[in-house]
Amino acid sequence: MQRSTLVLLALALALVFTGTMRTDTQARKLKVHISVDMEGVAGAVTGDQLGPAGFEYGRFREFMTREAVAAVTAAKEAGATEVVVADAHGNGENLLIEQFPPDVRIVRSWPRPLSMMGGVDQTVDAAIFIGYHASTSNTTGVRAHTFSSATLTRVTLDGVEMTEGSWNAAIAGHFGVPVVMISGDDAAIAEVRKVIGNVEGAETKKSLGFHSALTMTPQAAVEVIGQRVKTALGRRGEFKAYRPAGPATVEVSFKHYRPVEVLAYLPMFERTSSHSIRFKARDMVEASAIMEFIGEYQPDLTP
Numbered sequence: 390m391q392r393s394t395l396v397l398l399a400l401a402l403a404l405v406f407t408g409t410m411r412t413d414t415q416a417r418k419l420k421v422h423i424s425v426d427m428e429g430v431a432g433a434v435t436g437d438q439l440g441p442a443g444f445e446y447g448r449f450r451e452f453m454t455r456e457a458v459a460a461v462t463a464a465k466e467a468g469a470t471e472v473v474v475a476d477a478h479g480n481g482e483n484l485l486i487e488q489f490p491p492d493v494r495i496v497r498s499w500p501r502p503l504s505m506m507g508g509v510d511q512t513v514d515a516a517i518f519i520g521y522h523a524s525t526s527n528t529t530g531v532r533a534h535t536f537s538s539a540t541l542t543r544v545t546l547d548g549v550e551m552t553e554g555s556w557n558a559a560i561a562g563h564f565g566v567p568v569v570m571i572s573g574d575d576a577a578i579a580e581v582r583k584v585i586g587n588v589e590g591a592e593t594k595k596s597l598g599f600h601s602a603l604t605m606t607p608q609a610a611v612e613v614i615g616q617r618v619k620t621a622l623g624r625r626g627e628f629k630a631y632r633p634a635g636p637a638t639v640e641v642s643f644k645h646y647r648p649v650e651v652l653a654y655l656p657m658f659e660r661t662s663s664h665s666i667r668f669k670a671r672d673m674v675e676a677s678a679i680m681e682f683i684g685e686y687q688p689d690l691t692p
């Protein structure tokens with residue numbers, strides 16, 4: 390072969406190779422959103438683990454972080470090219486951010502658009518829930534509540550009882566994003582599956598009551614979370630985005646009388662009982678914003 394032919398051949402090969410590489414990377418783009426709560430983390434059973442005033446909180450921030458990092462690591466091993474993690478518990482400042490790989494982005498603190506799903510949008514390919522718990526209307530489940538254990542007793546969307554997991558799945562669904570995996574206690578997983586279908590689940594503990602569980606060790610939980618995330622992302626084509634038919638009709642029941650009385654001054658809220666209001670939202674983004682307002686607004690907010 391002549392030298393010039395060789396050079397041409399090499400050039401052609403290089404072009405084909407770069408071409409293939411480019412299509413390959415495009416085809417392999419996989420952005421994963423991970424929303425992390427704390428009540429479903431292995432070992433968490435009472436307020437002693439769940440907030441800064443609890444004597445075990447420091448250790449459980451570490452355990453919560455390890456479960457989240459396990460999900461991130463497994464997602465990357467399964468091909469994730471971009472990972473966004475939302476700290477979705479308490480003050481939103483629980484995760485030890487220095488323990489995450491440097492290319493991960495973390496959503497912290499409140500209030501924020503889309504609440505526990507902050508950071509999700511149409512560029513995300515799959516959503517994962519870590520450390521989730523059952524809803525306020527569930528009779529079982531460790532620390533079962535919906536959005537606020539102090540103020541709310543029930544949330545429904547289009548007449549369906551919502552757990553934080555199914556509500557957040559509807560937010561992801563608005564952007565066409567399917568939930569592929571959830572970790573938490575047995576009650577949390579069962580409740581989410583009942584509404585959105587049979588997603589992969591990592592059961593970190595069995596609920597024995599509101600403040601009691603038969604739990605895995607942190608290390609065992611990290612291992613099962615890693616496995617389930619990999620399995621879930623491997624079969625992510627099988628999961629559908631959860632999209633309730635719009636517009637969103639939301640009914641919220643409160644523990645106390647006055648929030649309902651005051652909200653009902655606004656024409657957008659219909660008072661449906663002594664302790665409940667109902668509103669219609671254009672879509673889940675608007676519904677989420679209204680819920681964020683209900684949860685966050687106080688006239689004496691500072692700064």
Ligand SMILES: [Zn+2]
Pocket residue numbers: 426427428477478522536553
């Ligand atoms: Zn929660």
